[in-house]
Every structure is written in structure tokens, then in C-alpha cells.
Amino acid sequence: xxxxxxxxxxxxxxxxxxxxxxxxxxxxxxxxxxxxxxxxxxxxxxxxxxxxxxxxxxxxxxxxxxxxxxxxxxxxxxxxxxxxxxxxxxxxxxxxxxxxxxxxxxxxxxxxxxxxxxxxxxxxxxxxxxxxxxxxxxxxxxxxxxxxxxxxxxxxxxxxxxxxxxxxxxxxxxxxxxxxxxxxxxxxxxxxxxxxxxxxxxxxxxxxxxxxxxxxxxxxxxxxxxxxxxxxxxxxxxxxxxxxxxxxxxxxxxxxxxxxxxxxxxxxxxxxxxxxxxxxxxxxxxxxxxxxxxxxxxxxxxxxxxxxxxxxxxxxxxxxxxxxxxxxxxxxxxxxxxxxxxxxxxxxxxxxxxxxxxxxxxxxxxxxxxxxxxxxxxxxxxxxxxxxxxxxxxxxxxxxxxxxxxxxxxxxxxxxxxxxxxxxxxxxxxxxxxxxxxxxxxxxxxxxxxxxxxxxxxxxxxxxxxxxxxxxxxxxxxxxxxxxxxxxxxxxxxx
Amino acid sequence: xxxxxxxxxxxxxxxxxxxxxxxxxxxxxxxxxxxxxxxxxxxxxxxxxxxxxxxxxxxxxxxxxxxxxxxxxxxxxxxxxxxxxxxxxxxxxxxxxxxxxxxxxxxxxxxxxxxxxxxxxxxxxxxxxxxxxxxxxxxxxxxxxxxxxxxxxxxxxxxxxxxxxxxxxxxxxxxxxxxxxxxxxxxxxxxxxxxxxxxxxxxxxxxxxxxxxxxxxxxxxxxxxxxxxxxxxxxxxxxxxxxxxxxxxxxxxxxxxxxxxxxxxxxxxxxxxxxxxxxxxxxxxxxxxxxxxxxxxxxxxxxxxxxxxxxxxxxxxxxxxxxxxxxxxxxxxxxxxxxxxxxxxxxxxxxxxxxxxxxxxxxxxxxxxxxxxxxxxxxxxxxxxxxxxxxxxxxxxxxxxxxxxxxxxxxxxxxxxxxxxxxxxxxxxxxxxxxxxxxxxxxxxxxxxxxxxxxxxxxxxxxxxxxxxxxxxxxxxxxxxxxxxxxxxxxxxxx
Numbered sequence: 001x002x003x004x005x006x007x008x009x010x011x012x013x014x015x016x017x018x019x020x021x022x023x024x025x026x027x028x029x030x031x032x033x034x035x036x037x038x039x040x041x042x043x044x045x046x047x048x049x050x051x052x053x054x055x056x057x058x059x060x061x062x063x064x065x066x067x068x069x070x071x072x073x074x075x076x077x078x079x080x081x082x083x084x085x086x087x088x089x090x091x092x093x094x095x096x097x098x099x100x101x102x103x104x105x106x107x108x109x110x111x112x113x114x115x116x117x118x119x120x121x122x123x124x125x126x127x128x129x130x131x132x133x134x135x136x137x138x139x140x141x142x143x144x145x146x147x148x149x150x151x152x153x154x155x156x157x158x159x160x161x162x163x164x165x166x167x168x169x170x171x172x173x174x175x176x177x178x179x180x181x182x183x184x185x186x187x188x189x190x191x192x193x194x195x196x197x198x199x200x201x202x203x204x205x206x207x208x209x210x211x212x213x214x215x216x217x218x219x220x221x222x223x224x225x226x227x228x229x230x231x232x233x234x235x236x237x238x239x240x241x242x243x244x245x246x247x248x249x250x251x252x253x254x255x256x257x258x259x260x261x262x263x264x265x266x267x268x269x270x271x272x273x274x275x276x277x278x279x280x281x282x283x284x285x286x287x288x289x290x291x292x293x294x295x296x297x298x299x300x301x302x303x304x305x306x307x308x309x310x311x312x313x314x315x316x317x318x319x320x321x322x323x324x325x326x327x328x329x330x331x332x333x334x335x336x337x338x339x340x341x342x343x344x345x346x347x348x349x350x351x352x353x354x355x356x357x358x359x360x361x362x363x364x365x366x367x368x369x370x371x372x373x374x375x376x377x378x379x380x381x382x383x384x385x386x387x388x389x390x391x392x393x394x395x396x397x398x399x400x401x402x403x404x405x406x407x408x409x410x411x412x413x414x415x416x417x418x419x420x421x422x423x424x425x426x427x428x429x430x431x432x433x434x435x436x437x438x439x440x441x442x443x444x445x446x447x448x449x450x451x452x453x454x455x456x457x458x459x460x461x462x463x464x465x466x467x468x469x470x471x472x473x474x475x476x477x478x479x480x481x482x483x484x485x486x487x488x489x490x491x492x493x494x495x
Numbered sequence: 496x497x498x499x500x501x502x503x504x505x506x507x508x509x510x511x512x513x514x515x516x517x518x519x520x521x522x523x524x525x526x527x528x529x530x531x532x533x534x535x536x537x538x539x540x541x542x543x544x545x546x547x548x549x550x551x552x553x554x555x556x557x558x559x560x561x562x563x564x565x566x567x568x569x570x571x572x573x574x575x576x577x578x579x580x581x582x583x584x585x586x587x588x589x590x591x592x593x594x595x596x597x598x599x600x601x602x603x604x605x606x607x608x609x610x611x612x613x614x615x616x617x618x619x620x621x622x623x624x625x626x627x628x629x630x631x632x633x634x635x636x637x638x639x640x641x642x643x644x645x646x647x648x649x650x651x652x653x654x655x656x657x658x659x660x661x662x663x664x665x666x667x668x669x670x671x672x673x674x675x676x677x678x679x680x681x682x683x684x685x686x687x688x689x690x691x692x693x694x695x696x697x698x699x700x701x702x703x704x705x706x707x708x709x710x711x712x713x714x715x716x717x718x719x720x721x722x723x724x725x726x727x728x729x730x731x732x733x734x735x736x737x738x739x740x741x742x743x744x745x746x747x748x749x750x751x752x753x754x755x756x757x758x759x760x761x762x763x764x765x766x767x768x769x770x771x772x773x774x775x776x777x778x779x780x781x782x783x784x785x786x787x788x789x790x791x792x793x794x795x796x797x798x799x800x801x802x803x804x805x806x807x808x809x810x811x812x813x814x815x816x817x818x819x820x821x822x823x824x825x826x827x828x829x830x831x832x833x834x835x836x837x838x839x840x841x842x843x844x845x846x847x848x849x850x851x852x853x854x855x856x857x858x859x860x861x862x863x864x865x866x867x868x869x870x871x872x873x874x875x876x877x878x879x880x881x882x883x884x885x886x887x888x889x890x891x892x893x894x895x896x897x898x899x900x901x902x903x904x905x906x907x908x909x910x911x912x913x914x915x916x917x918x919x920x921x922x923x924x925x926x927x928x929x930x931x932x933x934x935x936x937x938x939x940x941x942x943x944x945x946x947x948x949x950x951x952x953x954x955x956x957x958x959x960x961x962x963x964x965x966x967x968x969x970x971x972x973x974x975x976x977x978x979x980x981x982x983x984x985x986x987x988x989x990x
């Protein structure tokens with residue numbers, strides 16, 4: 001109503017302005033609609049209320065709410081890496097370097113990084129291309145990751161987070177003037193941010209299902225089916241893959257990646273490879289192999305024609321530095337003019353802070369054996385999540401009605417939950433998706449916030465929950481304990 | 496040529512993709528054109544060459560090139576504020592707080608700031624609305640700046656730099672579907688970034704000239720003339736003002752601001768107030784008064800109808816922390832629904848790093864008398880630029896052929912230079928604007944890079960140069976010395 005007054009106020013003055021405000025009006029309606037569609041929003045609202053109730057002293061069976069919906073490790077008591085924070089602190093306040101309290105390699109790295117900034121300060125502007133020596137070192141690190149496959153620093157762009165680059169590249173791929181909508185093949189399940197980006201840019205999501213029975217394998221026949229199903233409805237131009245997976249914690253094998261590349265090549269699809277969890281692999285027989293490496297190793301015609309964008313981030317790796325806002329994209333096989341154009345989009349407004357560039361250097365060039373910071377860094381990095389994953393997987397799988405595929409990588413557990421028909425019926429009566437209903441109950445009764453599978457997409461008639469294992473062991477133990485108690489009661493209540 | 500191959504490659508495959516790539520092609524051409532139009536680009540290219548020549552040992556009359564084109568204080572040896580950097584370092588590496596080497600108020604502030612983050616870490620995600628307690632404190636600080644005029648925290652949005660918010664708001668104002676282009680009244684001279692934002696969003700710049708003879712005063716008759724001149728050509732919806740000025744260092748009086756507001760009200764123009772230099776006022780009789788304060792003090796109907804967006808930044812103030820990427824906008828008199836919509840645009844992708852939020856808190860709530868950090872903070876803050884401004888103004892004004900209006904605020908000196916007809920003739924022969932020619936000569940002969948007035952707009956037949964005074968005293972002294980030597984010779988050569 002308020003808004004209408006506003007419109008009227010404008011209208012009396014000039015009709016042209018009215019056109020402008022009505023543009024805004026349409027967007028507002030669209031936004032409200034798309035937010036309402038998010039199942040998670042219902043849970044988040046209730047979680048906020050509960051938080052308020054707890055702080056007002058309302059008695060509940062729990063004292064604290066635990067939110068394990070997001071991949072936000074530091075918020076869940078995962079400690080930052082000492083080496084990373086020492087270097088960044090010394091860069092922020094270089095006077096610290098005169099004290100010998102900081103290890104030598106910390107001081108040396110800080111010195112080197114500051115030497116790359118005008119005036120030796122993290123307060124100076126960067127060139128939009130970033131710090132050339134850092135990008136050069138990143139390219140060397142990528143080359144070494146990929147067993148020597150060349151990496152051209154001109155194709156690497158640093159941005160405030162990987163999602164930023166992804167959104168900008170999707171924007172380039174989308175042609176809103178074409179008679180058919182641009183289509184992007186997207187996995188099911190898939191984390192929500194990318195889905196929202198694709199939709200908000202006016203493109204169509206073409207879902208392809210990962211095979212849960214086969215450890216969430218990506219099967220080419222399914223890609224084929226999805227592409228066929230899109231015929232006439234939209235114009236598919238890109239294939240989005242997530243490896244290691246999110247929410248499903250698979251790690252693709254070399255062979256699987258080869259098949260995907262072959263498919264992308266045949267169908268002339270641009271490959272968007274979300275590889276932000278590349279450093280988070282737990283499966284004993286799993287190994288992260290980059291799309292770029294496989295592409296190069298396949299040789300021509302693939303290696304010089306298939307267009308690829310690979311994404312990484314300081315938020316999503318084992319560093320978990322979400323608050324610093326840093327990510328990068330590497331472009332492969334793109335025309336140099338298009339690369340330049342994309343660069344302008346990604347680096348416009350030079351929004352990536354200097355410290356995010358530094359964090360990128362620290363992530364990609366960690367301490368080496370022999371460096372003073374190496375022992376601690378290595379110990380923390382290796383032990384950080386393996387135990388959590390193991391415990392979570394075991395406990396969840398031990399609960400009747402739960403079935404969890406192996407968690408080989410990533411940050412999440414995404415088990416299937418076989419809900420009793422009476423629970424499904426009850427959910428319908430309450431106007432909720434069955435797994436949202438399950439999550440809501442878990443939230444109400446145990447104060448644990450996890451997200452429902454319907455948020456990420458799942459085969460009809462199947463239900464899942466997702467929660468993050470990048471948390472302190474204490475938190476994970478608490479979550480599993482509360483989940484076990486709740487689940488046992490829930491299954492009994494609805495059996 | 497390369498690009499055409501690319502296009503053809505696509506064309507053979509699918510015609511729809513071709514549409515997509517040709518969209519990119521058009522943009523690339525536009526970009527190249529607009530970059531070529533920048534006079535500064537010619538100078539920057541030559542400066543890069545000179546830098547290379549110097550590093551290769553080519554002998555020149557100078558050993559180092561000095562670039563004073565940009566407002567980037569730390570790159571020009573201005574030291575960061577100790578209080579700011581100590582707090583930020585302690586936030587990055589909280590172990591520092593256990594040592595008593597950091598002043599008590601530093602440790603207390605760091606503790607408080609970290610207490611506002613999930614898990615007490617700057618590595619956690621922030622809610623898109625930012626940290627509520629910080630925004631609340633910002634609103635209190637704005638209220639106190641404005642002599643008690645209320646400030647609603649819901650109308651303040653933190654973004655990665657002020658230009659980011661400005662661009663997003665212009666984007667909302669622009670209606671590309673209307674038959675007439677959206678017009679924005681813009682001062683002459685005006686710094687380049689905003690002009691480029693306006694143009695790249697498809698809007699028209701409606702230039703209004705500041706009156707150099709009157710100390711770069713903003714005169715309402717000129718606004719009137721500019722608006723008249725736009726009639727039929729575009730649809731003016733907003734008026735952009737910069738106070739304190741950039742490149743011209745004026746500070747608007749209360750009366751001048753009142754007149755502008757009255758004009759905006761009459762013509763129903765949205766006011767975009769770029770107030771990023773609000774803390775940089777040097778004129779003895781000048782005082783910064785915010786547009787918001789004047790608007791409130793004018794009372795109804797102005798105070799509750801004129802729509803205003805006011806911008807500030809941690810880059811452009813006396814902190815000069817450009818590399819942290821933090822700014823904010825405050826919206827006044829906008830409909831709450833439109834505010835929400837703008838909020839979504841500005842805060843999308845949550846790109847503002849946590850440390851930028853912290854820096855904002857430090858800028859707006861500096862140490863107070865009695866705090867351990869106050870004496871040093873206050874001394875540095877007050878002395879920082881006053882001497883530079885004084886020296887620069889005096890020296891430039893003492894050179895024959897130069898005339899510099901008082902520099903009351905901001906970060907730049909923008910003197911007029913009366914070029915001899917023979918110099919103008921020579922510039923024409925070399926295909927350059929006369930002041931670009933002057934700057935090029937200064938660069939070649941003395942290794943000083945300043946920017947030409949034509950870059951910012953100026954009355955026909957007048958010429959200017961701009962350089963930044965946010966630099967160490969040494970640098971400013973060097974710049975003035977080299978400029979004096981050069982100018983004397985230049986005037987002789989072309990007289």
C-alpha cells in the first residue's frame with residue numbers, strides 16, 4: 001500500500017518516472033515470490049524465532065540452537081589456520097614483523113606480499129588484473145596440481161568469491177534476446193546459490209540427476225536424457241558440474257570426467273566446473289583430478305576445443321575464510337577477446353580486497369616441509385575433517401531409515417531418509433514438503449537446523465537432509481547425538 | 496581476426512550461439528572505443544613504457560617516476576593510521592590480544608568487533624544486512640555528525656566501496672525501456688568513474704558547469720540552464736553532486752546546499768550526494784555540512800519528500816584504506832519497498848569483506864579524548880594533509896600562467912593553466928588535447944604523471960591539470976619542484 005502511494009506520487013509528476021518505478025515493482029514481486037519458494041526460508045524464520053525465545057528465557061529441551069546448514073566453518077568453531085592468520089596480521093600491521101614472536105617463514109611471506117603492493121600497504125588500490133606476481137604463483141601452483149599441464153596466468157581472474165565469477169560467466173552465456181531461453185545443464189542435487197544465479201539471469205535450469213545408488217555418480221546417459229528433454233524448450237549452451245560434490249559428497253573419477261568432457265565436446269557445451277572443494281577429499285580411494293588436467297591429457301581435438309571455466313575459493317577450501325571474500329576462475333580454450341570481455345565483467349569495480357589476494361597466495365602456496373610453520377599447518381590441515389566425516393557417516397548410517405552414500409569429499413553429508421507414510425501424510429496436511437517437515441520437527445524438538453533435500457532437488461518420492469561437517473568435533477558430536485534421539489522418537493511416533 | 500575465427504567456429508555449430516557471441520562482440524567494440532576516448536589512457540601507456548625504460552637502465556633526467564593521478568594515499572607513502580591497523584591485526588590474529596603491547600582501547604575494540612562475528616572469527620560469513628550492531632553505531636555517528644537529525648539504520652547499506660552503491664542506484668534509476676534516455680545532471684569538472692558508470696548503464700550525462708571564477712561554486716541558474724538544454728533529448732531523473740569536490744576542491748556552503756535541494760525538489764530530481772571527502776576539509780572558513788542535515792533542517796515539504804542517497808567510503812576519507820573495499824550509502828525519503836529492492840542489489844553476493852565492516856566502525860567511531868590511542872590518532876589525522884594543501888596551492892599559484900582556486904577540501908588540486916597559443920598549436924599538430932600535451936611533456940621531461948583537465952570536463956578554451964595531495968610531504972615537494980622546473984621551461988619554449 002505504501003508502495004502505491006509512492007507510485008502515485010510519482011505519477012502525478014511525470015509519466016516517464018512511473019515507468020521506472022513500475023520496473024522496480026515487477027522485480028520486487030518476483031523477488032518475494034522466489035524467496036517464498038525457498039523451503040529453507042520457512043525453517044530459517046522459525047530458527048530466528050526460537051533463538052529469540054531462548055534469549056528471552058523460554059524453556060526448551062536444549063539451551064542452544066545449532067545451525068549446520070551452511071558451509072561456514074569458522075562460525076562452527078573451526079579454528080582459522082595459524083599460519084594464514086599470522087601472515088595476514090603482519091601484513092595489516094607490519095610493526096609485528098620486528099618481533100621474533102612470529103615464525104620466520106611468516107615474516108618472510110608477509111614481507112614478500114607487502115612488497116607487491118604500492119607503498120607496501122594493504123590499503124593501496126590494486127590494478128584490476130590483480131597482483132601479477134601472485135597470479136603468476138597461482139598459475140605455477142595450478143600447473144603443479146595438474147601434473148605439469150601448462151597454466152597461463154592471463155586466464156586466471158581473482159574475484160570476491162567464486163560465486164561472483166560464476167554469475168558473471170553465466171551472464172555472458174545467457175542470451176536474453178534469443179527466441180529460445182538459454183539452458184544450463186545442472187546436477188540434481190545442486191546447492192541453491194547457482195540455481196538462483198541461473199534463474200535470476202533469465203536462463204533455464206536443465207536438471208540432470210546424479211545416481212544415488214551408484215554413490216551419486218554422474219552418468220552420461222542421464223546427461224543425454226536431460227539434453228533430449230530440453231529440446232524445443234530452451235537452447236542448452238553449458239554444462240555445470242560440481243566436483244567434489246555439494247550437497248552430495250562424491251568425488252568424480254578420471255574416467256567419469258573424461259566421459260563428461262567427451263559429451264560436452266560432442267554437444268558443444270561450455271563446461272562450468274565448480275571445483276571449490278578440491279582440497280577436501282576424504283575417501284581413501286578418492287583423488288581430486290581437475291577437469292582441466294583430464295581435458296589436457298585427453299589430447300586433441302578435446303584439449304584445444306572444449307571451453308572450460310574452473311572455480312576455486314578461499315571460503316570453501318580447508319581454510320574456510322568466507323569473510324575475506326576471495327575466489328578465482330581459470331578459463332581454458334576461450335578466445336582471447338572473450339577472455340578480455342569476461343575479465344572486464346569479473347574485475348569491474350575492483351571489489352576484491354587486497355587481503356583476499358594474499359589469502360589466495362597462502363592457500364595455493366602453503367608452508368613446505370622444512371618451513372617453521374609446516375608441522376602445525378600440516379597437522380591441522382590433515383586432521384581437520386576426516387574424523388568428523390567418519391563419525392557422521394557411521395552414526396547416520398546406523399540409524400534405521402537412513403542411508404548415506406560414502407562421503408568422499410566436500411563439506412556436507414546428504415543422507416537419504418526413508419520417511420514413514422504417516423509422516424508424509426502429516427507433512428501434506430501441514431502444507432510442507434515431507435523432508436522440510438522432518439527438519440522442522442528436528443529444529444523444534446532438538447534445536448538443530450539442517451536443510452531439507454527438496455531445497456537441492458531429489459528424485460520424486462525420495463527425501464534427504466543436508467548438514468555441514470566443517471565444524472568442531474564437539475558441534476558434530478552434539479548434532480549427531482540430538483539427531484539420534486530425535487530420529488528414534490520420530491520414527492516411533494509415525495510408524 | 497582471431498575473434499572472427501571464433502565466431503565462425505560457433506556459427507558452423509549453431510546459429511543461436513552466434514547470436515550470443517555477437518552480443519559479446521558489440522560490447523568489446525564499445526569497450527575499446529570508450530577506453531580509447533580516455534585521454535588518460537595515452538598518458539598511462541607512456542608512463543608504463545617509461546617505467547620499463549627506467550628499470551632497463553635507460554638514462555633520464557629523473558630516477559623515479561611519480562604518479563599523482565589517483566586518490567590512493569598509501570601508495571604515495573601516507574602511513575596507515577596506527578589505531579586502525581592495530582585493531583584490524585588483533586581481529587585477524589586474536590592471539591595478539593593476550594600481549595599488552597597493544598593499547599587497551601585497541602584490544603577492547605577488537606574484542607567487541609570479534610564478538611559481533613559468528614564463532615568470533617573474521618572468516619565467518621556475514622548476514623547480507625551486515626553486522627546489526629555496527630550499522631547501529633554507524634547510524635548514531637551519522638546522527639551526531641548531523642547535529643541530531645535522526646538516522647534509521649535500516650537505510651544504511653555497506654558495500655565494497657562507495658562507487659559500488661552509486662552504480663547500483665544509478666542502475667535502478669535508469670529506464671532503458673523508455674523512449675527517452677534517462678538523464679543525470681553531472682558536474683563539470685567531475686571525476687571519471689561516475690561518468691563512466693552513468694554511460695555504461697545507458698543513461699545520458701547532462702553536464703552542468705561549476706563556476707571556477709567563484710571558487711567552483713555550484714550555481715542554480717546553471718542547473719536550470721543544463722536542465723533546459725536537456726529538454727527533448729533525455730528524461731532527467733537525478734542530480735549528482737560532489738561535496739567536497741573532486742577534482743575541484745570546493746566545499747559547499749549550507750546556503751548553496753539549500754538552493755540545490757530546493758531545485759531538486761522543484762524539478763523532482765533524485766539527489767545523489769557523493770560525500771566521500773567529508774572528513775577532508777582544510778579551508779579555515781569551510782565546514783562540511785551533509786545534504787541530509789540541510790534537508791532535515793529545511794523542514795517540510797523538503798524534508799519528507801526530496802529523495803537522497805549519500806555516499807561515504809573508507810578509501811576516500813583520511814583513512815585512505817582503498818585496499819580494504821568498504822563504503823556505505825544512506826538512503827533518505829525513499830519508499831521502504833524501493834529501499835528493500837536497492838538493498839538486494841547492493842548486498843547481493845555479499846561481497847563486502849568482514850574487515851571492511853570493521854574499518855567502517857573504526858572510521859565512524861574513532862578513539863575519543865581519554866582513550867590511550869587518542870593522542871597519536873588525533874595528531875596524525877589533523878596534520879596529515881593541511882601542510883600539503885597549503886604548499887601545493889602556494890607553489891602552483893606562484894607559477895606564471897597558473898591560477899588555482901582555494902582548495903577547501905577533497906584530495907586534489909585542480910589549477911587552471913593558461914597555455915601559450917604556440918603550445919596549443921603544437922598540441923593540435925600532435926593530435927592531442929592541449930592539456931594532455933602539457934601533461935605528456937611533464938611526464939617525458941620530469942617523470943611526473945598528473946592528469947589533464949579534459950579528462951574531467953572543463954569550459955571550452957580553458958585547460959587544467961589535476962594531482963592528488965594525499966601523499967607524503969616528500970612526494971609533494973618532489974612533484975612541486977619538478978613541476979616548477981618543467982613549467983618555467985615549457986612557458987619559455989612556447990612563448
